[in-house]
Amino acid sequence: MNYLLRGIGVVAAVGVFSLLAFSLPSGDAHGDGGGNVLPRTTNKAWQQECASCHIAYSPAFLPKASWRRLMGGLDQHFGENASLDPATQADILRFLEANAADSGTSRMGSRVMQSMGTNQAPSRITETRWFVRKHDEVSKSVWSRKSIGSAANCAACHRQAEQGVFDEDTVRIPKQ
């Protein structure tokens, strides 16, 4: 009996510890530097499941309501089937909600929220007023260049997008 209890204790302690380690807002210590470098919060399932077709978009780019809607319709995800088993889906949604634009955990998120009404739940990052304003100097024809293809292809121009870095120094628009 003792062993069982101790086992559960250890597992629980490790669980709580890793929860704390990964869910605490990481703030400046981990580089929410200037607001264009995202805090390095991560989640294993999110990294594994949401980065195979595009970069794993930071939770700070959309509010909770958007993530809820998106995660509820993964079998028809922008014209593709991205369905998951229910446990993984719930795990990822918890992570997205905890770090969403309106969770108060990052400066990037606060900026995204500044240009959004409280009841809005945009389905795309690239549709938010914040995104459109940040990219107003990028002309329409640029988005459809062959090596870019879609505004959702952040990494085509933001060379360190996968690491959550979006500052000016790392932007380079491909020529074709």
Added chain:
Amino acid sequence: MIKHLLYGGLAVLGMASAVAAADSPASLMAQYAQQAGVPISGLSASRGAALYRTEHPGRNGEAVSCAGCHTANPTQAGRTRVGKRIEPLAPAANPQRFTDAAKVEKWFRRNCQDVLQRECSAQEKGDFIAWLSQAR
């Protein structure tokens, strides 16, 4: 008693993960052949190639195929609709492929739905791996 149960449980868990890690193109082909009720020799690389290449009408009119994302030559890297690189699908070029049954099932489920508007049968999955396994 409980101690034994616990250790037993750990051993079973250990075995389960060892089994999961031991999937290979050959073991998956054997599994799919068995599910389809045919011998392994009943899997056909040329049917697999046809499944890979055949174009189907997509949801918005344009033609879609497995080759559309994975490229005409499966030993080369492909590209998703968003523009992200897809490592080659052929095990000869990418030894990670077909080594994790759950991952393989997940992508068959998604991609067959997207391209064929239905799930692939066990026979089709076996044919598909048979073809990719010999792609050089």
